[in-house]
Amino acid sequence: xxxxxxxxxxxxxxxxxxxxxxxxxxxxxxxxxxxxxxxxxxxxxxxxxxxxxxxxxxxxxxxxxxxxxxxxxxxxxxxxxxxxxxxxxxxxxxxxxxxxxxxxxxxxxxxxxxxxxxxxxxxxxxxxxxxxxxxxxxxxxxxxxxxxxxxxxxxxxxxxxxxxxxxxxxxxxxx
Numbered sequence: 028x029x030x031x032x033x034x035x036x037x038x039x040x041x042x043x044x045x046x047x048x049x050x051x052x053x054x055x056x057x058x059x060x061x062x063x064x065x066x067x068x069x070x071x072x073x074x075x076x077x078x079x080x081x082x083x084x085x086x087x088x089x090x091x092x093x094x095x096x097x098x099x100x101x102x103x104x105x106x107x108x109x110x111x112x113x114x115x116x117x118x119x120x121x122x123x124x125x126x127x128x129x130x131x132x133x134x135x136x137x138x139x140x141x142x143x144x145x146x147x148x149x150x151x152x153x154x155x156x157x158x159x160x161x162x163x164x165x166x167x168x169x170x171x172x173x174x175x176x177x178x179x180x181x182x183x184x185x186x187x188x189x190x191x192x193x194x195x196x197x198x199x200x201x202x
Contacts, residue, residue: 029166030162035159035162039158039159039162040155042158043154043155043158046114046154047154049118050117050118050121053118053121054121054126057121057122058125059121059123059124059125059126069116069119069120069124070120070194070197070198071194071198072116073113073116073117073120073190073194074190074194074195076110076112076116077110077113077187077188077190077191077194078187078191079109080106080110080113080187081187083105083109084183084184084187085184086102087099087102087103087106090102100164103161104161106183107157107161110157110187113190127197127198129196129197131196139193139196142189142192142193142196143189143193145185145189146190146192146193149182149185149186149189150186152182153182153183153185153186156175156178156179156183157183160172160175160176163175163176164176
């Protein structure tokens with residue numbers, strides 16, 4: 028059963044609103060137990076999934092420019108899967124662990140928060156764009172898919188790369 032554009036729009040809005048509302052609750056209102064040992068490797072897995080998404084969407088762009096439509100579709104579905112796994116892992120980590128506070132001081136602090144805030148805001152915008160680009164491509168609405176996907180690609184790439192940057196700033200670089 029294929030969704031009509033109107034049905035997809037309503038579904039996309041509901042999924043996006045539900046996902047974003049739940050994320051806000053998990054990150055800002057739910058208190059995890061903060062156990063350092065519980066899920067200590069999950070942020071690394073998140074960074075790997077974000078990095079994987081960035082590589083896959085880059086290669087996916089290359090594939091479509093080479094007119095390799097099937098490969099492009101496979102790569103973009105793999106990138107979508109990687110991003111979806113990231114989201115599930117991210118939610119689980121924050122649900123069980125709680126928020127991770129940035130320990131850096133000085134000039135690095137506003138740099139970190141600039142990256143983090145732009146990452147979060149753009150992810151909120153990009154999430155429904157990814158779903159829409161996927162829908163348009165899979166429903167063979169290729170003119171609209173191409174038009175939207177240029178913007179989706181840029182947002183998705185930024186969010187994926189800055190997700191890795193945020194991980195390094197929080198967990199790897201000793202401030």
